[in-house]
Amino acid sequence: MYTEKELEAIARQFLSRNFQIDLHIPIKRNNRLRSSLGRYVMDREGSPLRIELSGHLLTYGKKEVVIGVLKHECIHYAFHQKGKPMEDGTYEFEQALKRYGAPSTKTLKVGKFYTFLCKKCKKEGETRLKRIRTHHQQYRTKCCHAPVILTGEKIYDGGVEERT
Ligand SMILES: [Zn+2]
Numbered sequence: 001m002y003t004e005k006e007l008e009a010i011a012r013q014f015l016s017r018n019f020q021i022d023l024h025i026p027i028k029r030n031n032r033l034r035s036s037l038g039r040y041v042m043d044r045e046g047s048p049l050r051i052e053l054s055g056h057l058l059t060y061g062k063k064e065v066v067i068g069v070l071k072h073e074c075i076h077y078a079f080h081q082k083g084k085p086m087e088d089g090t091y092e093f094e095q096a097l098k099r100y101g102a103p104s105t106k107t108l109k110v111g112k113f114y115t116f117l118c119k120k121c122k123k124e125g126e127t128r129l130k131r132i133r134t135h136h137q138q139y140r141t142k143c144c145h146a147p148v149i150l151t152g153e154k155i156y157d158g159g160v161e162e163r164t
């Protein structure tokens with residue numbers, strides 16, 4: 001698993017080689033980050049604060065996936081520094097992601113999921129909620145609003161793309 005220091009060294013090299021800029025912010029692990037695998041954080045005035053990578057990503061992600069997400073956040077930082085449009089989905093930004101082999105963050109699935117079957121229609125489902133292991137009686141499936149049958153755990157390392 002990468003340490004914050006190693007991630008910073010990789011980011012620094014990536015930025016200087018491809019964008020001729022220096023890294024002036026720290027790279028931090030954030031175990032509470034669940035909405036995405038990484039994010040570029042600014043303060044209220046819009047000054048760069050840090051890049052965060054989720055604990056899920058660093059624990060379960062394949063090496064190349066971790067580096068891909070790190071590059072993605074670095075490109076946000078680089079575009080910001082250069083005064084370019086830095087939003088996800090803008091043409092130039094998405095082109096840069098492709099060019100440097102960085103994923104569109106939200107399409108990657110990484111982490112430990114608990115799998116279950118719908119008791120009624122036997123459709124498979126999965127959730128990140130740990131609580132389902134001990135309190136599955138309290139859960140109902142979305143498809144049939146029926147009880148769940150726990151079937152185990154599954155770990156995703158980002159190698160499979162999630163279709164959303
Ligand atoms: Zn992004």
Ligand SMILES: [Zn+2]
Nearest residue numbers: 118121143144
């Ligand atoms: Zn069902």
